[in-house]
Amino acid sequence: MQTNKLRGSFQDAVADIPDGSTIAFGGFAMPGTPFNLIRALLRQGAKRLTLVANTTGGARQPRMPDIGMLVENGQVAKVICAFTAATRPTDVLPFTKHYEAGDVAAELVPQGTLAERLRAAGAGIPAFYTPTGVGTELAEGRETRMINGREYLLEYALPLDYAFIRARTADAAGNLRYHRSQRNFNPVMATAARITIAEIDEPVLPPGGIDPDDVHTPGIYVHRLVQVPPEPDGLWPARRQEKRR
């Protein structure tokens, strides 16, 4: 079993990512978001990226490294996500301004469809039918099919070059455990990617340090590990500051 997955720095872990790559970022709100790897990608500078994530970044403070910053940095060609704008019209995401100006392309995907397209890519399923989005603008001009009297929309798998994810615990074989809602998209992104890079909250354990029955993401899907240092060097999820209404 390969156990030399641990890298000394985030910079080292992302150094070889070429221009034009498709990269997914895990995370839902703050939990499970690989802030440290995203910051390293900002410094690394790869361009013409296609990025896959639930959101493009929050409207609230403190602002953490996000897709909006990569767009501002001129690194992004396209984003595939469930939000190009905030749910509250009064919240304006930094990304939205660039999207409306035409600086970056976006493919807006319902969240469950996004998760399933990633799962399908990791599971060898090229496409699937879902009831989500039928009868809406998203289904216009797309392939649908009646199955047992109900209309479904055809959706395609979404394979990735890289997945950036975050977990609480890892062993040197790359087996991962997440804490609470840190899990979210991370397991399916890991299975959909050729190369998965995981930032880990706790010191990496020797192989077998996680009981096989307790592994959430098997190490075969995880290629590089970096331990997140304590603040201020490392980025950690913070309490959200409510925006005054």
Place this chain on the structure above:
Amino acid sequence: MSGAKGLTRQQMADRVAREFQDGWIVNLGVGIPTMCSNTDIGGRDITYHSENGVIGYGGIAPEGQEDMNLVNAGGQNVTLKPGAAVVHHADSFGVIRGGRIDATVMGAYQVSMTGDFANWKLKGQKGGGIGGAMDLAACAKRVFIILEHVTRDGLPRLVTECDLPVTARAVVTLAMTNYGLFEPTGSGFRLREIAPGLTVAEIRARTGGTLVVADGLNEIATT
């Protein structure tokens, strides 16, 4: 016109939470709907599901006791109830598409008299914010919408037909506004309960389609 504003946001959430039946699995969306998990639901056993894979969460975590890796759909730090479970995103939406959600509660810009609703895109907007709304709307057994009765310009949000891009068609079972509790009827809305201080006449003037008033119309109890 009485000029009454009707229910507060928490009062709307509380009234919707009273609809939840013992044993239901309920998904709460961003905004006012998440306030339902703060409502005292007495002895009823309700399992709250959040799209990020948390099954069985409770109220908002008290300040200082938050787990920074545990949030609801709105990104707020919540608590877990005994018996809670966490799954990944694809499994969480498997719960939704698999038909396990008894009710989903969402915010919206508009609800139509045929049960369509719109909550992801404003008029003329490029892109939008879909989140999990389309999956939930298409697959939950019941769709409860909480929204302000009128827009900032005083226009009805309960309309004959949505003029915004819809999230799903013919799915809304209940629309809770600050003026009352409504059901789309196909040709209008049925007013099931009225908010204190409002009159049927002023609600009718601010509602699209035909307003049908429930027999023995009750006022919404507020605490």
